[in-house]
Amino acid sequence: xxxxxxxxxxxxxxxxxxxxxxxxxxxxxxxxxxxxxxxxxxxxxxxxxxxxxxxxxxxxxxxxxxxxxxxxxxxxxxxxxxxxxxxxxxxxxxxxxxxxxxxxxxxxxxxxxxxxxxxxxxxxxxxxxxxxxxxxxxxxxxxxxxxxxxxxxxxxxxxxxxxxxxxxxxxxxxxxxxxxxxxxxxxxxxxxxxxxxxxxxxxxxxxxxxxxxxxxxxxxxxxxxxxxxxxxxxxxxxxxxxxxxxxxxxxxxxxxxxxxxxxxxxxxxxxxxxxxxxxxxxxxxxx
Amino acid sequence: xxxxxxxxxxxxxxxxxxxxxxxxxxxxxxxxxxxxxxxxxxxxxxxxxxxxxxxxxxxxxxxxxxxxxxxxxxxxxxxxxxxxxxxxxxxxxxxxxxxxxxxxxxxxxxxxxxxxxxxxxxxxxxxxxxxxxxxxxxxxxxxxxxxxxxxxxxxxxxxxxxxxxxxxxxxxxxxxxxxxxxxxxxxxxxxxxxxxxxxxxxxxxxxxxxxxxxxxxxxxxxxxxxxxxxxxxxxxxxxxxxxxxxxxxxxxxxxxxxxxxxxxxxxxxxxxxxxxxxxxxx
Numbered sequence: 001x002x003x004x005x006x007x008x009x010x011x012x013x014x015x016x017x018x019x020x021x022x023x024x025x026x027x028x029x030x031x032x033x034x035x036x037x038x039x040x041x042x043x044x045x046x047x048x049x050x051x052x053x054x055x056x057x058x059x060x061x062x063x064x065x066x067x068x069x070x071x072x073x074x075x076x077x078x079x080x081x082x083x084x085x086x087x088x089x090x091x092x093x094x095x096x097x098x099x100x101x102x103x104x105x106x107x108x109x110x111x112x113x114x115x116x117x118x119x120x121x122x123x124x125x126x127x128x129x130x131x132x133x134x135x136x137x138x139x140x141x142x143x144x145x146x147x148x149x150x151x152x153x154x155x156x157x158x159x160x161x162x163x164x165x166x167x168x169x170x171x172x173x174x175x176x177x178x179x180x181x182x183x184x185x186x187x188x189x190x191x192x193x194x195x196x197x198x199x200x201x202x203x204x205x206x207x208x209x210x211x212x213x214x215x216x217x218x219x220x221x222x223x224x225x226x227x228x229x230x231x232x233x234x235x236x237x238x239x240x241x242x243x244x245x246x247x248x249x250x251x252x253x254x255x256x257x258x259x260x261x262x263x264x265x266x267x268x269x270x271x272x273x274x275x276x277x278x279x280x281x282x283x284x285x286x287x
Numbered sequence: 288x289x290x291x292x293x294x295x296x297x298x299x300x301x302x303x304x305x306x307x308x309x310x311x312x313x314x315x316x317x318x319x320x321x322x323x324x325x326x327x328x329x330x331x332x333x334x335x336x337x338x339x340x341x342x343x344x345x346x347x348x349x350x351x352x353x354x355x356x357x358x359x360x361x362x363x364x365x366x367x368x369x370x371x372x373x374x375x376x377x378x379x380x381x382x383x384x385x386x387x388x389x390x391x392x393x394x395x396x397x398x399x400x401x402x403x404x405x406x407x408x409x410x411x412x413x414x415x416x417x418x419x420x421x422x423x424x425x426x427x428x429x430x431x432x433x434x435x436x437x438x439x440x441x442x443x444x445x446x447x448x449x450x451x452x453x454x455x456x457x458x459x460x461x462x463x464x465x466x467x468x469x470x471x472x473x474x475x476x477x478x479x480x481x482x483x484x485x486x487x488x489x490x491x492x493x494x495x496x497x498x499x500x501x502x503x504x505x506x507x508x509x510x511x512x513x514x515x516x517x518x519x520x521x522x523x524x525x526x527x528x529x530x531x532x533x534x535x536x537x538x539x540x541x542x543x544x545x546x547x548x549x550x551x552x553x554x555x556x557x558x559x560x561x562x563x564x565x566x567x568x569x
Contacts, residue, residue, distance in 0.1 A: 026415075106315055119540060280401065
């Protein structure tokens with residue numbers, strides 16, 4: 001190797017060593033562990049074929065958790081996307097006075113997580129919660145809603161918190177996409193006498209379609225792996241606020257069933273892998 | 288007549304836009320507003336029924352408590368040490384690699400870069416158990432180092448991406464010109480490219496700092512003892528003796544949030560353009 005190659009390698013070595021230690025090696029380890037029996041009772045892990053996977057797939061809680069994860073992911077996506085898209089369309093309007101200030105205000109929730117979730121918990125308190133008081137004042141309900149106590153509502157409470165944290169991400173990404181649409185397209189459509197709605201359907205949507213796909217896929221990956229319900233309810237509340245990553249985490253660190261946890265983690269990884277593949281496809285980042 | 292109707296429609300549209308903006312701003316600021324409000328109220332006002340946003344008395348008692356409580360002092364110290372060192376090391380590594388990715392030509396470069404981006408999409412839960420073993424084996428549990436090391440996962444991929452973009456924006460001709468003028472390779476990188484990319488590198492540092500400061504999954508896994516907790520975990524597990532003291536909790540939350548929000552507002556331009564660049568075009 002020439003001196004030049006060695007010097008160039010020096011630029012990459014720190015990055016790759018760090019990523020191999022923190023990501024590469026653990027990833028392979030988890031995959032291998034998923035085929036072994038390893039829990040608190042076993043001293044030496046023994047080969048367990050696919051029994052860990054069978055264990056996960058025959059676990060009743062797994063299906064409750066899967067259902068929660070589906071509700072969690074889909075509701076988050078729908079809410080975050082609609083709010084984000086609507087805001088991006090409005091924030092694009094440079095003619096509105098004070099639009100720069102609104103752009104800054106509406107990005108703030110993205111900056112903080114745990115402290116804000118605690119504040120949401122306090123806002124949703126069933127006796128002293130101001131959020132409830134607000135809903136009553138706005139005549140949306142006539143009595144306080146027990147967001148954090150009613151098993152049917154706990155996941156919704158987490159979703160409100162998460163949408164609050166993530167809508168700035170969506171609006172910012174979509175705004176950047178909207179701003180990248182060449183203005184000439186709108187100008188020429190205007191000459192042809194196109195209405196606002198037509199311009200939106202035939203220019204805006206096709207132009208920002210790649211941005212929409214990329215930002216929603218990334219969002220799906222982040223949301224599916226989110227620990228937000230855990231921050232809201234570290235205790236667990238049965239399984240009502242438990243999503244897939246939390247289920248895995250509990251298999252590892254509460255039931256100490258490492259083999260089965262690894263199997264569940266591998267399943268989650270495969271779901272994420274397919275999403276990531278779509279992401280890379282859209283970006284046209286071929287291997 | 289026609290223009291008159293057009294104007295009415297225009298005004299209506301502007302009204303709609305402003306009301307959406309105002310409603311969403313209210314939603315965005317509500318938890319922060321309530322956090323600050325709760326933290327400066329006396330206890331009996333915190334637990335008033337019905338809850339009211341109108342404040343009668345202001346007290347700094349909660350802040351005095353948080354600042355003098357040695358647990359919270361420790362949490363803030365822990366978070367600061369971990370976030371600063373992890374941001375510093377991550378920025379260094381990412382700057383080096385980003386420079387390499389933008390300047391050097393070699394086989395499979397794109398593939399290598401993609402595998403770095405790919406690391407960002409691997410769920411923490413998938414790798415957390417083996418990481419725990421590693422930490423246990425090398426007696427790293429309950430140390431700053433365990434967090435500094437594991438925060439690489441969340442900071443490195445994106446900051447490498449940002450730094451590659453930053454150096455790609457610096458024309459290589461500038462470096463070459465400096466070398467013709469008698470600068471050696473190393474000095475030309477340091478004096479020309481680094482200097483031009485400096486704002487972006489500062490943004491990377493801030494990004495890593497924010498990510499590390501806000502992280503809680505790894506922090507709650509690798510840290511067992513109370514004295515090593517970061518502020519996020521301190522807040523998450525804060526419990527009073529008989530009931531949750533929301534005034535104190537919200538004071539701690541406010542202190543943990545305000546610097547981050549200010550930092551974030553300063554860097555959001557770079558941060559957003561980095562993200563958007565990845566989403567819109569290559």
